[in-house]
Amino acid sequence: MNFIQTFLHGEEGVFKPDSMTPMQKMTLRFVVVGLVYYAFAVIEGMIMRLYEVQPIPSIPSEQFFAIMTAHPLVGIFGSTYSIVFGAFLFLVPFLMKKPLWSITLGNWTLVLIGVGTFVFWFSGFITHYAPLYTLYWPLPADFTQFSVIGGTFFITGIALVMLGTIFFVINIYKTLTYTPDGWAQQPSKEILKSALGITAFSNLFRKKKTEQLVSLPVAAVAQGTVDVAFNAAIILFTGVLILVYMVAALLGFDLKSSAIDALLYKNWFWWGLDLVADGLVLIFVAGTWYLLATLITGKKLYMENVARIALLVELVVSWTVWSHHLLSDQAQPGILKVVSGEMVTAFELITQGLAFFITLYTLWSARPLKMTNPLKFLLGGLLGFALAVPAGIMQADIGLNRILHNTQWVIGPHVHVAILVGLTMTLYSAIYFLFPILTNGAKLYSQKLANFHFWAQLLGGVGMGAFMGMAGLHGMLRRSLYIHGEFNTYMVLAAISGSLLLLGFLAFFFNIVMSVGFNGVIGIFSPSKLKTKDLLP
Amino acid sequence: MVDSTVVLWGQTLAYTFYCLAILALMGWFGYKITRRGRQGVIKNTLFYSFVTFLIVLGVSLHIITYNTIPWAPIDLNRSEIRADKVFDIVAEKHQFILPAEKLVIKCHEKALFKVTSNDLTYGFGLFRQDNSMVFQMQVVPGHMNDILWQFDKPGIYTIRSTEYSGPAGVNMLVKDAVIVTGEETSQNN
Numbered sequence: 001m002n003f004i005q006t007f008l009h010g011e012e013g014v015f016k017p018d019s020m021t022p023m024q025k026m027t028l029r030f031v032v033v034g035l036v037y038y039a040f041a042v043i044e045g046m047i048m049r050l051y052e053v054q055p056i057p058s059i060p061s062e063q064f065f066a067i068m069t070a071h072p073l074v075g076i077f078g079s080t081y082s083i084v085f086g087a088f089l090f091l092v093p094f095l096m097k098k099p100l101w102s103i104t105l106g107n108w109t110l111v112l113i114g115v116g117t118f119v120f121w122f123s124g125f126i127t128h129y130a131p132l133y134t135l136y137w138p139l140p141a142d143f144t145q146f147s148v149i150g151g152t153f154f155i156t157g158i159a160l161v162m163l164g165t166i167f168f169v170i171n172i173y174k175t176l177t178y179t180p181d182g183w184a185q186q187p188s189k190e191i192l193k194s195a196l197g198i199t200a201f202s203n204l205f206r207k208k209k210t211e212q213l214v215s216l217p218v219a220a221v222a223q224g225t226v227d228v229a230f231n232a233a234i235i236l237f238t239g240v241l242i243l244v245y246m247v248a249a250l251l252g253f254d255l256k257s258s259a260i261d262a263l264l265y266k267n268w269f270w271w272g273l274d275l276v277a278d279g280l281v282l283i284f285v286a287g288t289w290y291l292l293a294t295l296i297t298g299k300k301l302y303m304e305n306v307a308r309i310a311l312l313v314e315l316v317v318s319w320t321v322w323s324h325h326l327l328s329d330q331a332q333p334g335i336l337k338v339v340s341g342e343m344v345t346a347f348e349l350i351t352q353g354l355a356f357f358i359t360l361y362t363l364w365s366a367r368p369l370k371m372t373n374p375l376k377f378l379l380g381g382l383l384g385f386a387l388a389v390p391a392g393i394m395q396a397d398i399g400l401n402r403i404l405h406n407t408q409w410v411i412g413p414h415v416h417v418a419i420l421v422g423l424t425m426t427l428y429s430a431i432y433f434l435f436p437i438l439t440n441g442a443k444l445y446s447q448k449l450a451n452f453h454f455w456a457q458l459l460g461g462v463g464m465g466a467f468m469g470m471a472g473l474h475g476m477l478r479r480s481l482y483i484h485g486e487f488n489t490y491m492v493l494a495a496i497s498g499s500l501l502l503l504g505f506l507a508f509f510f511n512i513v514m515s516v517g518f519n520g521v522i523g524i525f526s527p528s529k530l531k532t533k534d535l536l537p
Numbered sequence: 538m539v540d541s542t543v544v545l546w547g548q549t550l551a552y553t554f555y556c557l558a559i560l561a562l563m564g565w566f567g568y569k570i571t572r573r574g575r576q577g578v579i580k581n582t583l584f585y586s587f588v589t590f591l592i593v594l595g596v597s598l599h600i601i602t603y604n605t606i607p608w609a610p611i612d613l614n615r616s617e618i619r620a621d622k623v624f625d626i627v628a629e630k631h632q633f634i635l636p637a638e639k640l641v642i643k644c645h646e647k648a649l650f651k652v653t654s655n656d657l658t659y660g661f662g663l664f665r666q667d668n669s670m671v672f673q674m675q676v677v678p679g680h681m682n683d684i685l686w687q688f689d690k691p692g693i694y695t696i697r698s699t700e701y702s703g704p705a706g707v708n709m710l711v712k713d714a715v716i717v718t719g720e721e722t723s724q725n726n
Contacts, residue, residue: 061704061707062704064704065701065703065704128704130703130704131703132701134701136657136658136700136701137658138656138657138678139657139658139701139702139703142656142657142703145703145704145705146703258678258679261679262658262677262678262679262680263677263679263680266658266677302579302584303581303584306584326675328660328673328674328675329674329675329677329682330674330675330680330681330682330683330684331677331680331681331682334613337613338599338613342599343596343599346595346596346598346599347595349591349594349595350588350591350592350595353587353588353591354588354591357584357587360566361579361584363570364566364570364579365578365579367569367570367571367572367573367574368570368571368572368573368574369570369571370571371567371570371571375570376567379563379566379567382563383559383560383563386559386563387556387559390552390555391552393595393598394548394552394598397598397599397602398599398602398603398609398612398613399544399602399603399605399606399608399609400544400548400602400606402541402608402609402612402672402673402674403541403544403545403670403671403672403673405673405675405699406660406673406699406700407670413552466556473545473548473549474667474668474669475664475665475667475668475669475670476668477662477697477699479700479701480701480707481707486668487668
């Protein structure tokens with residue numbers, strides 16, 4: 001096949017969208033939408049990297065901060081939520097060996113996340129609404145700086161994403177517990193106990209162990225989904241609160257912003273946000289590592305019951321860890337700083353360390369292994385968290401936080417290495433693993449491009465985090481601008497690393513499009529011709 | 538008193554060493570996993586020793602920093618420590634309003650910076666001439682935000698907001714606003 005034919009029909013014309021089930025199509029739609037928003041986030045990130053070297057004359061600083069506001073939200077909600085939700089809506093029924101409770105609800109989840117992300121991104125782009133994702137009170141309601149209309153659309157977009165998120169939560173829990181037509185009644189209470197880690201915990205004290213009714217990866221999805229639900233509720237509540245101020249402003253009333261205690265609000269906000277950053281991300285990632293390790297090796301997971309308990313511990317930790325974001329808030333009670341901010345946060349070193357050890361040992365027990373794409377990206381994901389978690393533990397210290405808070409250290413070696421190397425490479429591992437399953441055996445266009453993707457993602461992510469971290473250690477703040485080139489050496493090197501990330505993503509995207517063909521990508525979005533709830537044809 | 542430069546050098550060395558070690562470990566693991574080798578069952582003792590190591594590491598980090606970084610205990614106990622100088626500072630409309638044009642402090646004095654915000658959430662940080670940070674704190678409206686600091690080196694410092702408060706807050710700094718005079722003594726670094 002020549003280049004044009006491959007571009008239109010995919011590698012060797014193997015991929016046939018008509019052969020796909022509704023479940024396969026739904027899952028791939030999530031992945032495509034997630035990758036498109038990943039492209040948004042990477043391009044925005046690259047613009048910001050260049051801007052930190054030298055402000056771009058055609059982009060006013062208001063636009064720069066609007067990009068900074070949208071960038072993490074597009075990355076987390078538009079990209080990661082889409083890919084993760086799509087994968088889990090497929091994997092939970094796949095591992096439970098039963099149909100998804102509702103494919104329609106799954107498709108609505110995708111529509112709401114896709115549309116909601118576009119709405120908040122577009123309103124930020126047009127109106128420069130830029131209170132950042134932190135939304136420190138009363139900044140989101142500061143209408144001397146920001147447009148009320150822009151803010152209203154922005155918050156509405158976020159609310160749509162959260163509605164889609166709630167649909168996902170319902171779908172996952174209904175799938176776990178419901179009884180499909182013609183099946184024997186499912187023991188929903190026992191399934192829930194197993195899924196939430198309660199069975200694993202009680203097995204610690206029992207001589208005769210109770211059988212687990214759900215596999216470990218499903219338990220990870222179920223427990224991470226608890227945090228997804230709590231976070232959606234917090235964000236929705238916060239959004240409604242901000243909307244009240246906006247609607248009042250639109251009606252000509254100026255509500256007194258000091259009616260809300262800024263510190264209490266900050267505690268509330270970070271409690272909710274850490275359900276994502278220190279909760280569902282870590283739990284979902286650990287669950288994905290366990291799943292990939294067992295699928296790659298075909299072996300049972302090492303220390304499975306301990307791994308189940310560690311997930312439960314991580315879930316509880318995520319509810320009590322938020323104060324590490326407030327170590328520089330002098331009005332925050334000292335006891336919260338020490339117990340929640342330092343001690344509980346240190347548990348993440350333990351839970352992530354356990355997941356790291358268990359995954360590596362499970363892989364080790366099956367050697368020799370072929371260095372496939374899923375395996376190499378899994379190792380990259382493990383490395384990413386091995387680098388990023390200790391960086392986070394260091395800044396979650398009262399002494400060190402005094403000189404690290406809000407510097408590039410926080411956002412570089414901790415956040416971006418965790419997301420771009422740890423989380424994203426884990427997701428790529430899952431994508432490379434699921435690709436032949438979801439496409440009924442489509443062939444990858446180029447292994448060389450996949451290899452380039454791996455090295456570009458790894459070196460770009462680690463390099464960018466490292467150079468941002470060095471700038472942070474020399475005093476460079478995040479969420480700020482330095483127009484006199486104060487930190488240019490580090491920023492140029494970070495921009496070069498960032499461009500590697502962009503090139504790596506372009507190589508991956510091109511590789512996938514060439515594998516399934518342009519017509520194949522379009523075909524994913526057409527209704528399935530197979531009327532079945534089965535996952536695979 | 539050990540200052541932030543020394544602490545950051547220590548952190549840089551420790552984290553760099555750790556990064557090199559973990560990169561080497563993963564590189565070695567990636568190589569070995571594709572090779573044949575003994576598949577002996579790993580002893581659970583190793584696993585539980587690793588868990589114990591992580592617990593000790595997580596807790597000891599904070600004990601070590603509390604006992605080696607001088608501002609950590611000062612910060613937690615600042616209400617019981619008498620300040621030699623107190624500066625009341627107001628943040629409002631993306632500007633710092635200082636009690637004097639220059640805040641002058643003598644070496645080894647303990648200075649208390651009390652910062653209140655009349656509108657948004659800001660940050661309050663002190664930076665050296667080379668842009669490196671001495672310290673920072675958050676400035677939350679409706680609350681008292683205070684930090685007690687002992688300066689043991691003479692120098693001139695810039696005040697800069699360390700928290701985003703909208704695009705208008707990007708240039709929220711007062712150059713060379715804090716002047717520390719006197720001589721550094723050798724026992725205090």
